[in-house]
Amino acid sequence: MNGVTYFVLLVAALSALEVVQSKPMGNVIDLDKYFEEVDSNSQERVVGGYDVPEDEYVPYQVSMQFRTRSGQLRHFCGGSLIAPNRVLTAAHCVNGQNASRISVVSGIRDLNDSTGYRSQVQSYEMNANYQELVTSDIAILKIDPPFELDEKRVSTIDVSGSDLVGADQEVLLTGWGSVFHFGTGPFAKYPTVLQKLSYKTLSNSKCKETMTQLTDTEICALERFGKGACNGDSGGPLVMKSGESYKQVGVVSYGTAFCASNSPDVYTRVSMFDSWIKERMA
Ligand SMILES: *[C@@H]1O[C@H](CO)[C@@H](O)[C@H](O)[C@H]1NC(C)=O
């Protein structure tokens, strides 16, 4: 797995942590350490995408925020609203984390916008087959209070169905991840406005040529050099047009450490988890 990493935060912030909420698997990201080390004003961030236009919202997109020891609320992963009180994200975003320190914000395009709506994570469930950088990187959060859906700023995204999405399909990625190729570190650029990027899916066999550990529970997307997912995008939604609306086909999972460097981005394939998700909606 050389060079392969999650799009959450610094790889250096990965460490074994003892706080247990739901049984952690593999490495746990130490968010306290991460946010204490980064420049206190930097926030995380899609490479090569563009700002979601002013006055436009991606109503199913949420920001997952961690409450630091000093009480700041910091974006660290993306997620999608699949019911008024349920958020879909990546397992690695919550693995080993204390749910009471995580909240989600909906109804914003700018992380600085204080008119968004916040809801507290009550609990989360990671897929039991989750294996770090290998398979089933998906989790569901229960939040309270439920969000009020207004269809403009806040709405749910359809995740139902088990149809297999093939290669060369137009997909849309959104996230507050880094806009610069070199991810975190001195070169990272951290805007606060939600970024979006249209690109295309790749067949699993083609993807496997580069991402050798790929499994059927995943789907890949690739654009040319300089476009793709990056740090802070983890857990966020990859969607596809379905009639007049959109359907979520992927959850941002992992890619190479140098974001958008011509290797595919790997997403959890939502259609493989259709019944798992349905069972957790009630
Ligand atoms: C989780 O965080 C809350 C609030 O900060 C704290 O009171 C609680 O002790 C933490 N739980 C664990 C298991 O660390």
Ligand SMILES: *[C@@H]1O[C@H](CO)[C@@H](O)[C@H](O)[C@H]1NC(C)=O
């Ligand atoms: C967001 O807030 C930060 C910290 O207050 C500030 O540095 C930054 O310029 C703001 N960004 C925008 C787009 O307003």
